[in-house]
Amino acid sequence: MNKIIKKDQFSEKVFCLEVEAPLIAHSCKAGQFIILRVDKHSERVPYTIAKADDEKGTLTLVVQEVGLSSTKLCNLNEGDYVQDIVGPLGNASEIKKFGTVVCAGGGIGIAAILPILTALHDAGNRVISVLAGRTKNLIIMEDDVRKESDEVIIMTDDGSYGEKGVVTAGVEKVIQSEHVDRILAIGPPVMMKFTSLLAKKYNIPNYVSLNTIMVDGTGMCGACRLTIGGKTKFVCIDGPEFDGDLVNWDEMFKRMGTFKNVERKEMEHYEEHVYPTPQPGQDVK
Numbered sequence: 594m595n596k597i598i599k600k601d602q603f604s605e606k607v608f609c610l611e612v613e614a615p616l617i618a619h620s621c622k623a624g625q626f627i628i629l630r631v632d633k634h635s636e637r638v639p640y641t642i643a644k645a646d647d648e649k650g651t652l653t654l655v656v657q658e659v660g661l662s663s664t665k666l667c668n669l670n671e672g673d674y675v676q677d678i679v680g681p682l683g684n685a686s687e688i689k690k691f692g693t694v695v696c697a698g699g700g701i702g703i704a705a706i707l708p709i710l711t712a713l714h715d716a717g718n719r720v721i722s723v724l725a726g727r728t729k730n731l732i733i734m735e736d737d738v739r740k741e742s743d744e745v746i747i748m749t750d751d752g753s754y755g756e757k758g759v760v761t762a763g764v765e766k767v768i769q770s771e772h773v774d775r776i777l778a779i780g781p782p783v784m785m786k787f788t789s790l791l792a793k794k795y796n797i798p799n800y801v802s803l804n805t806i807m808v809d810g811t812g813m814c815g816a817c818r819l820t821i822g823g824k825t826k827f828v829c830i831d832g833p834e835f836d837g838d839l840v841n842w843d844e845m846f847k848r849m850g851t852f853k854n855v856e857r858k859e860m861e862h863y864e865e866h867v868y869p870t871p872q873p874g875q876d877v878k
């Protein structure tokens with residue numbers, strides 16, 4: 594079991610959890626993720642490692658409440674335990690000196706892109722971060738991103754913070770004002786698709802981090818398979834980062850909706866019979 598040692602609330606539905614996982618904290622690299630089970634009966638859910646502290650032996654996860662597992666996780670508090678954490682999983686992000694890299698983070702994707710932009714900055718790249726959200730309070734971890742970026746552009750759909758507009762408007766502004774060598778987009782699939790299409794229009798190499806449905810995270814179950822460049826790939830072992838130009842986005846959107854009805858039913862059941870917070874050794878039904 595892994596203990597939650599710190600919990601912060603970033604916005605109404607987004608929580609930041611620091612959990613003990615010393616072996617993973619010691620070996621993980623930017624871009625990798627873990628798979629977590631909240632309790633014995635929970636499904637296995639992937640979360641990106643937003644930060645890792647080798648000295649403290651902890652991982653920072655930023656979790657958005659969207660359904661049953663994430664709600665159960667966000668209902669836990671400091672001192673509580675999760676059942677288990679497996680990782681680090683997936684390939685680390687490719688880090689080298691590319692030149693100028695635009696890192697576009699949408700919503701919860703900001704947490705996922707933070708370790709990568711940090712590593713890119715450390716490798717000597719000029720990092721321009723474009724953070725986007727529907728409204729001001731959905732722009733998370735801004736101070737962390739500012740520390741590791743040469744420039745930060747903030748976009749909100751409603752104009753409540755930064756500039757009014759979607760992420761692609763911010764990215765295009767950068768492309769039109771200076772040479773860009775690479776674009777990395779992490780966020781909701783629709784945001785990654787349109788950022789990738791924009792990059793393609795300007796012939797800029799672009800990468801996205803895919804968040805397909807995952808089960809085992811080790812290449813055994815096939816749940817995360819997706820067509821990339823005409824070939825079947827497993828996001829958990831071949832990714833999660835892929836060349837955006839090669840992603841079959843229609844297939845990605847279709848697969849993301851596969852379990853929608855089951856997930857909604859499970860959530861309704863949970864809301865009717867709210868589970869108690871599990872304690873170490875306690876089995877929650």
Ligand SMILES: Cc1cc2nc3c(=O)[nH]c(=O)nc-3n(C[C@H](O)[C@H](O)[C@H](O)COP(=O)(O)OP(=O)(O)OC[C@H]3O[C@@H](n4cnc5c(N)ncnc54)[C@H](O)[C@@H]3O)c2cc1C
Pocket residue numbers: 626636637638639640641642654655656657658659660661662663664701704705803804805806807808833849850852853856857860
């Ligand atoms: C590599 C990777 C990294 C991720 N990193 C983060 C992160 O840092 N923070 C964060 O909040 N979320 C992250 N996610 C998404 C997260 O794993 C889950 O999608 C989310 O917590 C939903 O679970 P749920 O049971 O609460 O919702 P559900 O009601 O079960 O599902 C809501 C939607 O979430 C997606 N989903 C559900 N289960 C999974 C699953 N096992 N794998 C992938 N997607 C699923 C589906 O699109 C589904 O329609 C990541 C996903 C992947 C694959």
Ligand code: FES
Pocket residue numbers: 806807808809810811812813814815816817818827828829830
């Ligand atoms: S999650 Fe099972 S093969 Fe990728």
